[in-house]
Amino acid sequence: MKINTSGAGISRIVQLGETLKELSLKNGKEYLPLNRGVNQVVNIDLREVVKSIDFNSPDIQVYPHGAGRPALREAINEEFFQGKSSIDNILVTAGGMHALDMVAQTVNIRKLYLPVYYWGCYLKMLTVRQVESAPYERQEDLLGMIDELQGCAVLISDPSNPLGDKHDDEEQLAIIRALNDAGVVIYYDCPYRRLWADASDDYYVRLMQLENVIITESFSKSVGLSGQRLGFIHTTNRELYHELEVRIMYNTNGINGFAQELVLRLLTTPEGKKAVRDFKERTVRDIALNIQYLKERGFLAEEFYRGTDPRGIFVIVNKSEEELLAHYIGAVSLSFFTRTLQDYAKAFSRICVSVPHDKLVTYFDTL
């Protein structure tokens, strides 16, 4: 059998999760899995939300609409775009990774410019789709690179994975606007932003006015539903929208009806909105306490937050993966998130700070 191999490997984070399980079985110790990219402070409590779901409804049992359920797209328009966009600009996807992959395979670019520290899956996905990439150091550097960026796209991640660095909204928007006006395509992939923001946030409304900006979003992080595999793409480019709709159709035959029903209820019903609010409140509180603690104890690698704020759900600490593992903390070395600065990055690790505060303190106090 001949295989079209991509050359992309399995994620280091997944491998590390397996290693932690094996170690735990061997030595009977409980490891704190800060290597994972999921909110672990609390689960979103869905008990009240699912009560009213009619599992016999065609919305759950029959093939869904190719672009996603119109009611869900309308709810996304209300929640993320203050009702000012249109369901014709929104396509429901099977999560953020699927959204990104669809965009990566459809938009014709020479290269995708990624931050110098980037989420490893971006590169894996580009490798599978045979799209070239190049690094940029800081968002403000992009302004001086506009000639070089012609025919390319730039990925913006804020707060980013792995750094958890939040840029100033206005400064970032000015950069994105300049790129957009120069014809550079922007992939705006910021699924952590909505953990802190709600429907009153108008940033997406401002972004949607820029024709070269493609927004990819996910319900994995902001409402903690990584298991449901739901996200969306927003674009005002008709040709792109049409091609994405075709590809999503022949790639999925429609996105899971139950997940769409569930998220629709989270966005539109009183019990859904309450569940989201409670989840966000608890999560954001412990993330803030954790970052404060890491700062005070000198664990936070401040050099990665010059001109930005550490917001999580990740931050970089000045301990190596090995040092943390010796104290039963699972983390991923920062060197796995960069191709250009690997030696420098070995001394640091990315940790997930979306864990109960008392738990994080218990483990880090032993360091």
Ligand SMILES: Cc1ncc(COP(=O)(O)O)c(C=O)c1O
């Ligand atoms: C920056 C970023 N974008 C997108 C995603 C994709 O999330 P999902 O496929 O779970 O929606 C992740 C997940 O870790 C991420 O960190």
